[in-house]
Amino acid sequence: MANILAYAEARAGELRKTAFEAVTAARQLADASGGGEVHAIVFGPAGVAAKAAQLGKFGADVVIAVEHERYANNDPESMSATIAERAKSGGHRYVVGVASQTGRDIAPRVAAKLGAAFASDVIDAKVNGDALTVRHPGYWGKVIMTLEVTGSPTVLTYRPGAVTASENAKEARAESMAPAADPSASRVVVKETTQGAKGRPDLAEAPIIISGGRGLKEAANFKLVEDLADAFGNAAVGATRAVTDEGWRPHSDQIGQTGRTVSPQLYVAVGISGAIQHIAGMRTSKAIVAINKDKEAPIFKIADYGIVGDVFEVVPALTAAVKAAKNS
Amino acid sequence: MKIAVCIKRAPDSETRFRIAASGTGIDEAGVKFDISDFDSYAVEYALQVTEKGGGEVVVISVGTDASQETLRKALSMGAASGVLLKTDGPVFDSMAVARALADELQGGGYDLVLFGKVAADTAAGAVGAMTAELLGLPCVNSVSKLDLADGRGTARRDLEGAAETVEFPLPAVVSIDEGIARPRYPSLKGIMAAKKKPLESKPAQLGDVRVKIAKMELPADRPPGRIIGEGAAAVPELVRLLQDEAKVL
Known part of the structure; x- marks a missing residue:
């Protein structure tokens, strides 16, 4: 006892x-x-x-x-x-x-x-x-x-x-x-606590994570990822190290070896090739979706559901389909 | 400013691991070792501070003789001297490592003691805070931005979905997250100079070790990946699978 x-x-x-x-x-x-x-x-x-x-x-x-x-x-x-x-x-x-x-x-x-x-x-x-x-x-x-x-x-x-x-x-x-x-x-004093993006769950708590990689080509295109996250409604947005190094997303969004380790119910990898360092941060996700134009990308070796295709075509279609499924 | 950086020898991040025949360690054959990733950011940050404002960087490691090479790498980056606190094998007890480091740091006159926020191998992320407690120093963990001025520090710490800005007096212990500094590659001149820099070796004072490794194993493999289609035409099938099979929609 x-x-x-x-x-x-x-x-x-x-x-x-x-x-x-x-x-x-x-x-x-x-x-x-x-x-x-x-x-x-x-x-x-x-x-x-x-x-x-x-x-x-x-x-x-x-x-x-x-x-x-x-x-x-x-x-x-x-x-x-x-x-x-x-x-x-x-x-x-x-x-x-x-x-x-x-x-x-x-x-x-x-x-x-x-x-x-x-x-x-x-x-x-x-x-x-x-x-x-x-x-x-x-x-x-x-x-x-x-x-x-x-x-x-x-x-x-x-x-x-x-x-x-x-x-x-x-x-x-x-x-x-x-x-x-x-x-x-206390000698260490918190001067300020700033909250992150409002209305979106944190990576640690979100049941669904939509994550973007270099395949999105530029920061503005993260809108595709945000839109898909909004369609699911309870999703967080993550990123690869390449993306946070480029400054497209804050460092705190990085999933992988030197970033956050996550295991959501669903992980959607958008334009992510699947470097070993990234996979280390998300391999324990329950279900993994990968969308990438290169069918040889290593992410497809671990994705339960892979779609080979252009993220700029597939992701908006998926966003529309998820919205439709939610409304039906 | 006199800065100590506590570093650890760890496998290179690209490594695909095999378990050693003993079942209690990794097979080191063919594995490249380096300064553990977060520790290397701490070394770089310390070098930048002393290059700008004067002072020196001392690197300290708890580990086997093989860690001499790791310390030498930090010396080649620009650290002034190194100390190896020697152990017979890997140590899995964070408290024991903290005791050894506190024993060495005590009375060393350091203004700042830096750690990486977590070691790549044992991944406990505890030694920095424990060392601070043993030394009675203020401690800030997982810092992605750090400004030092007039004997005080201001640091940014990322939380899940939030960030803190904290202030604290020096001397202090700080553990370093990514984003603070990108480690430099040693120059040829740095590598030559490192050969002549002091590197002391003495037994680590670990005390009572209460955490021991019983087994190491590789995690279960994921089922092999599956490509369900090409282009937007595959979206309806994906939605069906997310609804019926994964049950997440």
Whole structure:
């Protein structure tokens, strides 16, 4: 039996999808180790406690809200100090998070503060006596490593999307906690958080991604990709490194080895040849569509549905057909 | 400004991997190694800062003797000196690597300690933040833009669907994302000069190693690709498959 502390991520006072994944993962790990309580910890400005209560539905026994005006933005110094303090006083066997940008920033600090063993970005974790056996993709996703982690507590983060948030209704007890370190004394201060494109889901959360490559020839032609994304309605827009290097799209849209790793339900590659570095970032997508004029392009080796043709002809036709299918 | 850059030896990104007979590592035969990609951006950024504003860059690596070559490459790019914290084999415990680095960095008088945001091979992305904690320094991770002036830094950090601008005092630990600097190729002169630059080697103080490799394997292959047609004429069939087979429409 092991109690688990789950870091449930919020941004600007709103719970993120990763918060539910972290609590679900913690619940599964608690059940696998013979049952134990899941304590979810959430940071935000005043009002986050009310929103955090819904984590009970995903298996949290206790929801700990840490409210402070500075938590409208990230504050990894005081957040990690507070998580570590709570794990210490609560005697938690595991501290669980999700390896989003924020989770990746906070979890290693917590591990270092606790002197804990640490596993990062795992796709699954199994309790194995006193040890934890985790699997974790490395070498740009081209190798799956199985690691044995010993020591209590252990801090681990799950790869975003590796665990599907699922309901497991509990009557969560609500607690509040003061920051263990004064947020106004943090040395790293967020001056500004700017939101990305409005009305479109982020690459990490989108069930559908439409991605463009050099085959689009120039920045303005990304409109084709945007239009197709709009036709699906719940799609994000991604790009290859060649495209972000050209400045056609921001660096943060880059999918591949040195960019984002995604696994949506559907990935549509528009004018993308399929360099090994790009494939490393999207090969775990459920279904892959490729549209490219070169039938020898490597993308067709992994595409479930390939169309050989001119993107300027095929993509508008597909956009129209998707719109028609949505309306029928 | 005195800058330390912590770098790692990693396989070249074009590598098609095979698993070694041991089952716990990759088969290194024929594999080209280099500075891990994000680490090379950190080296380039550090060199640009010191070339403009004065100071020196020290490169540090935790790894086997083979990492000497990796450090030498950074010296040929322009780093002043290198330190190898020697291990007997690859280390999978981020905390152990952070302990070894903190032990070396402590008291080194560095204004800035840089890391790549994640190593290409072990892909944990944790050592920078852990080292900062052990040293008690402020830390900013995954930085795609960094300005330094008057003992302070201003950095941009991309989040999913958002970006942060943060300010912090030096000395600090910063991990580097792509977009900050494109690494230079060493010049012939740089390669010659690197041969005479100091490269110290000493045992890494790893402490208790609690994360060990049990197995490495290649991920399951995707089913082979399928071309369903040519041109716009194939669109109706694609829509049908997305509806009936993939069930995403």
